[in-house]
Amino acid sequence: MAKIDINSDLGEGFGAYKMGDDDAILAIVTSANVACGFHAGDPLVMARTCERARELGVSIGAHPGFADLQGFGRRPIPMSDAEIEAMVAYQIGALMGIAARAGTRVAHVKPHGALYNIAESDAGVAAALARAVKAVDPQLIFMAAVGSEMVPAAERLGLRVAQEAFADRTYTDDGRLVSRKLPGAVIRDAAVARDHVVRMVGEQALYSLGGRRIPGRIDTLCVHGDEPTAVAVAAAVKAGLLEAGFTVAALTI
Amino acid sequence: MAKIDINSDLGEGFGAYKMGDDDAILAIVTSANVACGFHAGDPLVMARTCERARELGVSIGAHPGFADLQGFGRRPIPMSDAEIEAMVAYQIGALMGIAARAGTRVAHVKPHGALYNIAESDAGVAAALARAVKAVDPQLIFMAAVGSEMVPAAERLGLRVAQEAFADRTYTDDGRLVSRKLPGAVIRDAAVARDHVVRMVGEQALYSLGGRRIPGRIDTLCVHGDEPTAVAVAAAVKAGLLEAGFTVAALTI
């Protein structure tokens, strides 16, 4: 596989609050996951993010999360599957409205934070997410953690799936993300991230903190924008992939 | 003109909070303006309102308002035109996502509360609203106060416009709504509302509290659901129109 997408979570400011260096990250990535106003983002932030992404040729995706600005969408909020489905359909649609006004369109959906974490292993929630995506637009690509419950949930509904590995996060031996609360969860050394990523994409396998090799398709790599080291890590990852001969481009699944 | 639409603002609950008797009103009206989660409504309330409207054959519209749940969208929040435009595009899109999931679609847009009141006389805000509607979907019908700035703003962009009179609210001699803070603003007597409406629709003119006749096209009548007398008023208005020979049906502009 010679082609890889690089995605990042963007548009996470709110009113007077800033989050991350979106301009720097947008200049590197090929897909932008835009916060939809529930865990972060507001209509004006979303509009500016879509406009800037369009100018830079970056593909846009919805990044729906729990309605929890104070917790930044990182706290699980107990909800029924029907409520999750409605909440996600709402957020995808909202970004579509904003994207249309910005002269662009939503190409993919990637759940955020606790919603993503739950859907990795909860088949019911994963199916609710997939149903929401399909209902709003069956052409949307579902961005899912490598080997997670999201993959079969989306495939079962005939959705296109892009499997995602994290460039700046580490994995457990089960192929799940190490919790942000634990040491070693975030990779802040650009060279380490680059080598980690080139190896994973080249081999189409995750490597855990414990050194375990977990085979899995990797269509897209996530880099974050909210760490001080994020831009340097993202740039190194992209440069490493290009040097290793990969084509870095938006998803065309 | 033998045909008239009856619309109502619905889906204005939030979480455990109820507002109005939606089921009773949905059985009467031909168009439902669904709150989009900013001044009222949440994804689950919106979903249920869309599902029920679809079952009853009621046409659905977006009812965007200021992000002010505490003030129920009735307080003007100072915002730039660009921010209003983004905020409205967001809300229309959000309801489209919810409606798609409910197996129906958004047919019109009617601004709520303070946003509506401002756009009646502020051409800049009216134009921002019209731009948002057109950007998201140029086929959407813009529901606008009879003779307000919203009408030329929408027409200038080539949008279809439905002019609206209020069945249960009174007018000033300038053809504007009497403020809810003033006595006599709301008509709670079903027979009074019925006669008022049949006369206005028949003559295609508003009649002010002071007795002034203000000619204007009337495509749709608004009845409210949040007064204790609302259902009786709405039912009487509809019965009166049918008796007077009008066809009551959703907009087909």
Added chain:
Amino acid sequence: MAKIDINSDLGEGFGAYKMGDDDAILAIVTSANVACGFHAGDPLVMARTCERARELGVSIGAHPGFADLQGFGRRPIPMSDAEIEAMVAYQIGALMGIAARAGTRVAHVKPHGALYNIAESDAGVAAALARAVKAVDPQLIFMAAVGSEMVPAAERLGLRVAQEAFADRTYTDDGRLVSRKLPGAVIRDAAVARDHVVRMVGEQALYSLGGRRIPGRIDTLCVHGDEPTAVAVAAAVKAGLLEAGFTVAALTI
């Protein structure tokens, strides 16, 4: 024990949204647990509730909950003990500000919804609540579920504790509330509630749905205001207690 307090959760409206028939309940109870703006309530609703309670001689307590208006404080939000402590100190203080302006004062604290449910069995959360109460005002009475972890947590800090049974809710054999999601959780028959309560207060013991007797001190009885049957249940409970010879009066622990 010849004396019993009757408490109810009040002031749970928000902006244009109403919840329960506060005036009817305030005429019955001796203690009002006032929502503090996080799970319900806003400053104006709180102010009116405190003013009305003062007029009617009803004792006031803070009713802090999770910052979750959409979920009405009934969803557990994962938070550290320190955050819970700060959140509760904030809400107690906020009501103190409102009560001072209304010419009255806060006499007790009772956690709301999911926060209450968690603290029933989580000693860490119960201790965080007790620390918040003591820090803000060590004279405040901590209202705690009969036999729950809240009781020793508050006693350990030297706080006065009022143990609470529910007049309109049923109990499991472990002495915990039956979940609202299960059938039989709420008692809506006034005569059933009255007899249940008179027996429990007379014997100073809970009786579970399964008929099990669970001895425990009962200082106060909770009646709810948000069920259609709530006012009738509350009135019957009070009348039953008075007929059985108990004095119904605010806490004087």
Added chain:
Amino acid sequence: MAKIDINSDLGEGFGAYKMGDDDAILAIVTSANVACGFHAGDPLVMARTCERARELGVSIGAHPGFADLQGFGRRPIPMSDAEIEAMVAYQIGALMGIAARAGTRVAHVKPHGALYNIAESDAGVAAALARAVKAVDPQLIFMAAVGSEMVPAAERLGLRVAQEAFADRTYTDDGRLVSRKLPGAVIRDAAVARDHVVRMVGEQALYSLGGRRIPGRIDTLCVHGDEPTAVAVAAAVKAGLLEAGFTVAALTI
């Protein structure tokens, strides 16, 4: 007058969002105006700000604003005087709860943003603020713009008043703050701010952008923390005042 207080608006983060360099500013100022969770701040941010202020011997004040996180309290929200009064009593009380838990106490109140701006010239709102302060604790110092309507409103109720000038903002010829939307509103040059401040405090008079001298008592100087230049400006202002022979200390009115 040989003594002057330096105050700053602090604790304006929210959840994962940061605002300003509080630690650097806390090391300079003598009074901290702590956001109370409506326009900014949350219980944990407030708690940490109070704890840090106590450690550094910085006096604490409540900084109540409109319930408008998205607009950072800078947008006027139409509210009745009674609602403003309740809203401010709530926020002062909330900070008192947090401060008590942090082992310190609230010494003053300074309204934030649009609430402050309105109260400068609206005697009714100024009186509502003063009533709220007095009701919660008549010992609180009311921090008011030099020569504004807040001063007589607070004095009429017997409150202690500290008149405030801004170190990093410019004035109109009427002695009002130049709007942030206009060029020249914010002073970002540390030397300019220092000289401006030393002159104003020394002469006990404001100097407008247009060069007009407006006599007025100056008890405290506000420096902001949310401009990139804020810390340098604040440090220069303090150093300039000390060099000019003033004592920089918290209010003791």
